[in-house]
Amino acid sequence: MVKMAATLETPEAPMDWESLDLPKAKNSRPRCGDLALYDYWRLHVASKLIKKSLAQTLQTAALTYLGRNWPEHEKRLAIEARQQGKTPEALFLELCEGGDD
Secondary structure, three states, X not given: OOOOOOOOOOOOOOOOHHHOOOOOOOOOOOXXXXXXXXXXXXXXXXXXXXXXXXXXXXXXXXXXXXXXXXXXXHHHXXXXXXXXXXXXXXXXXXXXXXXXX
16 A cells, blocks of 8 residues: 655655555535625636636635645645654555545
8 A cells, every 4th residue: 555655764855756555535516614794705706807716716726725734734634644653654545544634
């Protein structure tokens, strides 16, 4: 299943994404929670201005978030994995198996 690529002694090693056998997503189209009325209409208007659907705009927002914040989350993953005596790859897969929220 998971090749233990990064050792626990070197958690700063980049994750070995190719060693991961990712499970199929149960829901690859997650929904967001309720937005405040003003936020909803700002998102609606923004999507019209950029000529994208609301779903495309939300997808872009999610990808932008991951692009900006994933390095920090990956550091947090490495720290938690080290605390649990696991590799980051093993913890990543364990969290994936936990299912969708």
